[in-house]
Amino acid sequence: MKNKKSNFSEWYSEITKEAGLCDLRYRVKGFVVFMPWSVISMKKMYEIYERELERTGHLPAWFPALIPESNFQKESQHVEGFTPQVFWVERAGDNVLEERLAMRPTSETAIYQMYSLWIQGKGDLPLKVYHPSQVWRYETKATRPFIRSREFYWIESHNAFASREEAEAQVREDMQMAQNVIFEQFGVPFIFFERPQWDKFPGALSTFAADTLMPDGRVLQLPSTHLLGQNFAKAFDVAFLNEKGEREYCWQTCYGPCISRIYAAMISVHGDDAGLVLPYSLAPLQVVVVPIPKKGSERAIEKKAKQVEAALISAGIRAKADFSQNTPGFKYNYWEMKGVPFRIEVGEKEAREGDLTVVRRDSKKRHAVKERELLHFIQKEAALMLADMKKKALSEFEGRMAKATSMEALASALEKGCLVAVPLCSIEMEGRNCAEEIKDKTAGDVRGIRFDKKEHAQANCIACGKKANVLVYVARQY
Amino acid sequence: MKNKKSNFSEWYSEITKEAGLCDLRYRVKGFVVFMPWSVISMKKMYEIYERELERTGHLPAWFPALIPESNFQKESQHVEGFTPQVFWVERAGDNVLEERLAMRPTSETAIYQMYSLWIQGKGDLPLKVYHPSQVWRYETKATRPFIRSREFYWIESHNAFASREEAEAQVREDMQMAQNVIFEQFGVPFIFFERPQWDKFPGALSTFAADTLMPDGRVLQLPSTHLLGQNFAKAFDVAFLNEKGEREYCWQTCYGPCISRIYAAMISVHGDDAGLVLPYSLAPLQVVVVPIPKKGSERAIEKKAKQVEAALISAGIRAKADFSQNTPGFKYNYWEMKGVPFRIEVGEKEAREGDLTVVRRDSKKRHAVKERELLHFIQKEAALMLADMKKKALSEFEGRMAKATSMEALASALEKGCLVAVPLCSIEMEGRNCAEEIKDKTAGDVRGIRFDKKEHAQANCIACGKKANVLVYVARQY
Numbered sequence: 001m002k003n004k005k006s007n008f009s010e011w012y013s014e015i016t017k018e019a020g021l022c023d024l025r026y027r028v029k030g031f032v033v034f035m036p037w038s039v040i041s042m043k044k045m046y047e048i049y050e051r052e053l054e055r056t057g058h059l060p061a062w063f064p065a066l067i068p069e070s071n072f073q074k075e076s077q078h079v080e081g082f083t084p085q086v087f088w089v090e091r092a093g094d095n096v097l098e099e100r101l102a103m104r105p106t107s108e109t110a111i112y113q114m115y116s117l118w119i120q121g122k123g124d125l126p127l128k129v130y131h132p133s134q135v136w137r138y139e140t141k142a143t144r145p146f147i148r149s150r151e152f153y154w155i156e157s158h159n160a161f162a163s164r165e166e167a168e169a170q171v172r173e174d175m176q177m178a179q180n181v182i183f184e185q186f187g188v189p190f191i192f193f194e195r196p197q198w199d200k201f202p203g204a205l206s207t208f209a210a211d212t213l214m215p216d217g218r219v220l221q222l223p224s225t226h227l228l229g230q231n232f233a234k235a236f237d238v239a240f241l242n243e244k245g246e247r248e249y250c251w252q253t254c255y256g257p258c259i260s261r262i263y264a265a266m267i268s269v270h271g272d273d274a275g276l277v278l279p280y281s282l283a284p285l286q287v288v289v290v291p292i293p294k295k296g297s298e299r300a301i302e303k304k305a306k307q308v309e310a311a312l313i314s315a316g317i318r319a320k321a322d323f324s325q326n327t328p329g330f331k332y333n334y335w336e337m338k339g340v341p342f343r344i345e346v347g348e349k350e351a352r353e354g355d356l357t358v359v360r361r362d363s364k365k366r367h368a369v370k371e372r373e374l375l376h377f378i379q380k381e382a383a384l385m386l387a388d389m390k391k392k393a394l395s396e397f398e399g400r401m402a403k404a405t406s407m408e409a410l411a412s413a414l415e416k417g418c419l420v421a422v423p424l425c426s427i428e429m430e431g432r433n434c435a436e437e438i439k440d441k442t443a444g445d446v447r448g449i450r451f452d453k454k455e456h457a458q459a460n461c462i463a464c465g466k467k468a469n470v471l472v473y474v475a476r477q478y
Numbered sequence: 479m480k481n482k483k484s485n486f487s488e489w490y491s492e493i494t495k496e497a498g499l500c501d502l503r504y505r506v507k508g509f510v511v512f513m514p515w516s517v518i519s520m521k522k523m524y525e526i527y528e529r530e531l532e533r534t535g536h537l538p539a540w541f542p543a544l545i546p547e548s549n550f551q552k553e554s555q556h557v558e559g560f561t562p563q564v565f566w567v568e569r570a571g572d573n574v575l576e577e578r579l580a581m582r583p584t585s586e587t588a589i590y591q592m593y594s595l596w597i598q599g600k601g602d603l604p605l606k607v608y609h610p611s612q613v614w615r616y617e618t619k620a621t622r623p624f625i626r627s628r629e630f631y632w633i634e635s636h637n638a639f640a641s642r643e644e645a646e647a648q649v650r651e652d653m654q655m656a657q658n659v660i661f662e663q664f665g666v667p668f669i670f671f672e673r674p675q676w677d678k679f680p681g682a683l684s685t686f687a688a689d690t691l692m693p694d695g696r697v698l699q700l701p702s703t704h705l706l707g708q709n710f711a712k713a714f715d716v717a718f719l720n721e722k723g724e725r726e727y728c729w730q731t732c733y734g735p736c737i738s739r740i741y742a743a744m745i746s747v748h749g750d751d752a753g754l755v756l757p758y759s760l761a762p763l764q765v766v767v768v769p770i771p772k773k774g775s776e777r778a779i780e781k782k783a784k785q786v787e788a789a790l791i792s793a794g795i796r797a798k799a800d801f802s803q804n805t806p807g808f809k810y811n812y813w814e815m816k817g818v819p820f821r822i823e824v825g826e827k828e829a830r831e832g833d834l835t836v837v838r839r840d841s842k843k844r845h846a847v848k849e850r851e852l853l854h855f856i857q858k859e860a861a862l863m864l865a866d867m868k869k870k871a872l873s874e875f876e877g878r879m880a881k882a883t884s885m886e887a888l889a890s891a892l893e894k895g896c897l898v899a900v901p902l903c904s905i906e907m908e909g910r911n912c913a914e915e916i917k918d919k920t921a922g923d924v925r926g927i928r929f930d931k932k933e934h935a936q937a938n939c940i941a942c943g944k945k946a947n948v949l950v951y952v953a954r955q956y
Contacts, residue, residue, distance in 0.1 A: 025595055026588075027546050028579060033592055036537035036607070043538060059514035060521060064629055065543075065581075065612060066565075068505050084571040087544075089581065092616035093562040101506060103543075103567065103581070110504075114511055117503055129514070134543060138570035151542055 001273050001337070008216040012144070012268060019276050019338050021267075022145045030143045030150030037338065038146070038263060040284035042153065045259050046132055048185055048281070049155055052177050058128040058157055063110045065133075066101040071109040075235040078108065081202025085137040103136040108203065108228075108254060111158050112236035119250060121241050122162055126170075130157040146264035147220065147478055154258040160238060160250040167227055167251035171208055174225035174255040175451065178210050181257075182222060187279055187389040188212055188265045189397040190222050191419075193448035193473060196427040196435060201254075205229035211447055211475070212265045213400050217417015219447060219475040220265055223257040267339075269393050270362075276339025277362050279389065280382035287312050287378065288335045289321035292328045292347035304351040308344060308374070315375050336361060341385060342378060362389055405459045410474060411442040419475045420444070423457035423468030431470075434463030444474040479751050479815070486694040490622070490746060497754050497816050499745075500623045508621045508628030515816065516624070516741060518762035520631065523737050524610055526663055526759075527633055530655050536606040536635055541588045543611075544579040549587040552713040556586065559680025563615040581614040586681065586706075586732060589636050590714035597728060599719050600640055604648075608635035624742035625698065625956055632736040638716060638728040645705055645729035649686055652703035652733040653929065656688055659735075660700060665757055665867040666690055666743045667875040668700050669897075671926035671951060674905040674913060679732075683707035689925055689953070690743045691878050695895015697925060697953040698743055701735040745817075747871050748840075754817025755840050757867065758860035765790050765856065766813045767799035770806045770825035782829040786822060786852070793853050814839060819863060820856060840867055883937045888952060889920040897953045898922070901935035901946030909948075912941030922952040 001018075002011040016022050021038040034042070050060070066089060073079045087103040090096060104110060111129075119127060132155045143149045157174070161167045175192050182188050190210040200207035201224065209224035233239065233249035242248045270277040280286055289312075291305040305321045312319035322331050328345075335343060345357040354371045358378075362385055369377045402418035404410040413420045422438075425431050427448060435446040449455070449470050457468035479496075480489040494500050499516040512520070528538070544567060551557045565581040568574060582588060589607075597605060610633045621627045635652070639645045653670050660666050668688040678685035679702065687702035711717065711727035720726045748755040758764055767790075769783040783799045790797035800809050806823075813821060823835040832849045836856075840863055847855045880896035882888040891898045900916075903909050905926060913924040927933070927948050935946035 023592060023595070025592070026542055027549060027591065028542060028544050031542040031544060033542065034540040036539050039538045039540055060517045061514050062512040062517055062631065064504055064506060064509040064511065065614065066506050066509060066629075071505060086571060087567045087579075088569045089565045089567055090569065091566045093564060095616070101565075113505065114501060114503070117501070136543065138573070151544075153540065 041282040058130045067110045069100040075203045078203035105137045116237045127160045153260040157255040170253045192451040195448040198432045201226040225255040228252040275337030278339035280341045287319040287342045289344045294348040297348045300351040305346045422462045423459045424472045425461035437463040445477045519760040536608045545588045547578040553681045556681035583615045594715045605638045631738040635733040648731045670929040673926040676910045679704040703733040706730040753815030756817035758819045765797040765820040767822045772826040775826045778829040783824040900940045901937045902950045903939035915941040923955045
């Protein structure tokens with residue numbers, strides 16, 4: 001494998017290929033085939049995220065993949081933002097359709113037409129619905145598998161409320177959910193930023209987006225949640241009768257955790273120069289048993305390896321003994337590359353004495369474990385492993401936080417792969433020119449202000465020199 | 479509710495609307511919105527089916543929704559069969575695409591290009607992969623929600639083998655899987671027929687499809703599995719090196735359980751004039767607790783209802799106490815209509831004595847259950863309920879099996895809503911004219927010969943009068 005730190009881009013290309021995560025040879029540009037080793041983990045990520053959505057009162061529904069052009073055009077900023085990316089269907093069989101249909105690039109304009117029918121009174125609110133789905137966007141930026149492609153796998157959640165306060169509380173719930181899932185369970189650290197007004201979701205009042213740092217120091221946007229206000233409600237007539245019998249527009253939010261992209265962040269943050277390092281709960285295979293043949297003891301070793309495999313499987317652990325013809329060394333490397341959390345080595349000594357050698361993927365530390373304590377050890381050690389992976393990831397993330405008050409200092413910190421706090425005059429539209437100047441001079445993008453803590457700028461705007469009203473974070477982006 | 483037996487079509491329309499299963503008001507013809515009450519059950523159906531696919535050695539993968547037209551055209555029967563139904567993408571943003579892309583109506587032509595790359599030697603075989611997905615078909619037949627629409631939810635499984643024997647064994651495994659899942663767990667009876675040659679999957683050697691009977695006596699096709707032979711392998715160059723070092727084409731099969739349609743059959747077979755009757759494992763809500771207020775005991779009743787709800791939920795049961803302002807009678811009807819398997823009534827007596835009244839949805843039988851035995855009772859009774867539902871469904875199915883040796887008898891049996899065994903000269907292409915004559919005279923479709931038992935025709939062909947080689951089944955179809 002390539003060195004992850006010094007050559008992340010090649011490491012990423014190599015691991016996605018070697019570990020069998022995807023195949024780029026599909027004959028439509030920007031579309032990839034997701035292969036079993038990644039899909040098994042992504043299916044588990046979906047399950048975990050959906051469980052959290054249901055725990056917070058969301059119900060699942062399935063909306064159509066095709067959206068009539070006239071729906072699509074109802075919210076003016078939205079149509080402007082997404083139209084350049086839409087795949088259009090104009091013909092079916094030999095028939096020209098009466099109206100062009102958009103393959104959904106996101107589903108607001110499909111869903112809110114229905115919300116307008118479903119919501120009548122206050123009793124219909126709040127309405128909290130999620131849809132696990134794929135969306136299609138004709139990206140003009142360079143595509144990378146899992147990170148950005150023309151078809152991606154995500155969950156959309158769309159909520160409607162009677163008041164702005166409830167909608168704002170939902171935005172906070174969405175962010176907390178990301179913390180509970182993406183950091184606590186997948187071990188990927190991030191910060192939620194309120195995006196500048198020029199970089200918000202088309203049609204929203206404000207956008208809050210999680211940025212993680214990839215090993216090359218570039219930020220990757222993870223879930224974003226949007227306070228839509230009443231813009232779409234007005235465009236689609238999503239309204240309810242209030243206590244006075246008057247019609248009021250709903251306050252809406254939407255939230256889009258992109259599972260394929262979270263997967264990209266997860267493998268990039270945790271991987272090392274030997275390959276993938278997968279959290280135990282997401283690994284397609286959690287434990288691999290490797291027999292180490294020794295002349296004269298072949299039968300005993302094979303028997304013990306099978307016995308251990310059977311005990312693990314019957315305890316509900318995804319386990320497998322590798323009896324292939326390869327050497328033990330080849331097997332070690334192969335399963336390390338695939339990110340299997342635990343390897344159990346069964347040699348002559350282990351077959352004889354009932355002590356097993358267990359190796360943890362992340363630390364590569366070897367543990368002598370009594371066979372009767374194996375299940376307990378795996379369970380306990382899996383939790384420790386996740387805690388260690390989180391700690392390491394968080395410490396790397398924090399090690400890349402920097403500050404700058406001049407363009408030169410900013411450029412130099414960005415060059416080192418940092419996420420840099422800088423004073424800016426504003427994240428309202430009047431700050432846009434300054435952000436463009438930053439981009440021109442340093443290739444850094446203004447990601448917005450932190451949502452998790454109030455920070456004040458102590459200096460003048462790094463670009464125009466006027467009083468800085470906000471402390472923003474700048475990074476190079478994917 | 480309408481009477482299900484005498485007026486099935488209206489019953490079906492009413493239940494899909496009243497129980498909140500789908501919304502037909504989406505603005506694209508033939509596309510429906512699937513609402514939470516059906517989606518929760520369909521997600522469970524997916525889980526159960528996928529577990530069975532994995533148990534039989536299939537791995538999940540995700541293939542693109544768009545297929546290049548040139549891929550699509552590689553297998554001549556396939557392109558002829560599906561082209562009239564394809565939604566075409568020709569434009570993205572403002573760009574005209576270099577090649578038209580088909581929204582997948584089924585994925586053989588997307589997947590087999592990859593199989594040609596993935597399969598090199600015998601060690602790559604068998605290859606067993608499934609993809610849970612949606613497909614899109616521009617249906618010209620009348621659409622009905624869940625039964626036939628232009629977007630449907632299914633699973634595709636695509637397998638490749640080194641020999642015809644293994645492919646044939648896979649076809650049998652697919653049929654057994656349908657039995658294990660659709661009959662054993664969802665309670666829907668069916669028979670697998672080998673379809674006549676004129677009605678097979680475009681590009682296959684032979685098609686085996688499950689037919690169930692809807693309450694109006696029409697058959698609905700459930701999963702079908704196809705012996706593709708080497709047709710697609712030749713078109714897409716899916717081949718392996720055999721022991722002699724020669725390239726041999728693979729033998730392929732594909733299998734497509736359509737979850738949304740299986741759901742349609744499930745609710746139709748089990749439902750009654752009070753509404754849905756859902757198997758316990760699929761019900762979004764498994765137990766509803768209905769308090770029956772009585773002056774002076776309100777607090778005690780509410781407390782008991784909450785206590786029962788909490789005990790059920792903490793045992794992992796999907797349960798809810800209905801404290802809404804409606805009358806108990808309204809609540810009984812509402813939750814019966816929604817198909818909740820168990821209702822627990824909590825009145826003054828129950829609150830005082832600790833005995834609960836539990837009512838089963840299918841039989842409406844009332845049971846007095848000691849509170850401490852409630853969890854055990856629910857568990858035991860849920861299994862009995864499924865067994866009873868299966869028994870009832872099977873007996874109705876078998877009661878509709880008939881035989882005929884003349885067109886008049888056939889027409890009369892079809893009029894009564896039967897699946898009718900009749901002698902036919904052949905299900906090879908030479909029998910097609912006779913099948914068309916049957917269709918013209920009786921509106922019945924020849925569904926093929928039974929796969930589960932060998933049957934012999936004892937009479938002459940019902941149409942041409944020549945010696946009948948096969949006993950086929952005829953029914954009116956959806």
